[in-house]
Amino acid sequence: MQAVSSTYVTTPIYYVNAEPHLGHAYTTIIGDAITRWSRLTGAPTKFLTGTDEHGLKIQQAAEAAGVSPQAFTDDIAPKFAAAWDKLNIANDDFIRTTEPRHKVAVAELLQRCYDAGDIELDTFAGKYCVACEEYYSDDELVSAEGVAGEGELCPIHQRPVEYFEEENYFFRLSRFQDRLLDWYAKHPTAMTPEHRGNEALGLIRSGLRDFSISRTSLEWGIPLPWDPKHVTYVWFDALTNYLAAVGFGSDDQDYEDWWPAIHLIGKDIVRQHCVYWPAMLMSAGVELPKRWAIGGWLLVGGEKMSKTSGNVVNPLDLIDDIGLDGFRYYVLAETPYGSDGDFTYEGLVARYNSDLANNLGNLAARVATVVAKKCDGVGPAPDPDSPLSAAAETAYTESAAQWAELQPSRALDATWGLIRATNAHLEQNEPWKADPGPDVDRVMGDALEALRIVAILSSPAIPDTAQTVWERIGMPGQVADQHLPDAVTWGGYPGGADVVKGDPLFPRIKL
């Protein structure tokens, strides 16, 4: 017998220089839904998110706030954890890069790459703004008129930059071009969607330069094991969280159980995740990730969310307006994963009203009412030969395929196909016109069975509502504990259970 392969899903770890916003929530909800689907399939599943807490910007922000970096991050990191709690994110772990286990893993990865000869001391030269404590490239420097790429002034301070040389350790990324291309050639579906993957391949083909991995000027970070004057930053620090959370360097069994991961990332960090990271892993002799799912931005009103444009959306505010599952569903259903989405309040309400209130919510309500009137409130068993069984089969098959492709919006569309078919089935049979009896029972049993299957298939997106539907039609236990594909085989609704109507699942919202 072959061991069931496990699923290990990660989000990027979020930099704690800002509080959680819609963009963070977007990726995290997608990861959560994918994870919940994986659990339904019976695969051992682990979902990781966390916070990135080192680096100069945190150090500076902490100084500005008059607190230590540790105290600063101790204040913000829990806000992320709390936000995910409110969004019903079922992450199994939450890693902070300031934790000991993370530092152990970073040291291990660094040492392995160093021992492999892929980290070497070299000179980093560049133009440095003392005020920013940052290096700038020629493209970034501005002229006195503020034109980028034509001057020698810091873009932020408008002050002359200085030419600095610094001893840095470099990771010899340039050695990995062919190996990366070979690997991706053998794993053509590793990056999804394809056009995003092509961008990464383009980056690799255009040539790879070594990158520096340490600074001596930085204090808030993890020192190099063999040369503690140097502190590593960004790449070897942040990326390594994915390994740290499964015991890399400390717990071999945990590591064996979960690695390699499926990484959910944003389109802005493709280079780091799809080029740097696999090269670092190759150097260290670590198996490469199973997959990278590259998402787009969730824009707000067509524009990138930013503090300066004042359009930052707090996801927790939306929950108050539209409900937790309403918000989750919108995020998952509205935008094909990989494309940029556009968040608008109008779109949120339109999606909510049509799919959740009118289709699913109303279906549950009308079924409960007819069962109450025609079946004494007791749910009958479905017809084994119901025409709806084909729709249920299709809904499962297609949504399973789309979840496997990491396409929640398409998976949900397939699931909603069963809801539409069930509404149509009721219209065709008009049980509310018939006298109680076997014919009515058959139709209502079919509808209840469809609702049972819908509850299972939709549970990764709207876990609370799915459980409510599950209970109202009289099913015992937790919908999340069901196992595919057996649980969605037509005929699973036992009949004989009390059906409860309850309040509307999704009250219509008027703009």
Place this chain on the structure above:
RNA sequence: GGCGGCGUAGCUCAGUUGGUCAGAGCAUCCGGCUCAUAAUCGGAAGGUCGUCGGUUCAAGUCCGACCGCCGCUACCA
């Protein structure tokens, strides 16, 4: 400049290797129903599949050119 992508019904998008591929959802209009959250069901309308050429018995589906839009172009989640 270089590399890559996109342009299909009002809107958002599906359309494997060319031959029921001209589709779905939403929106609109008409009709039915009244169990249901003025929900639902049926039907209709709506696109020369960016433009112009080419290959082919046959092209959104391949090739070329052009127009328009966009992404990436290196140490910044």
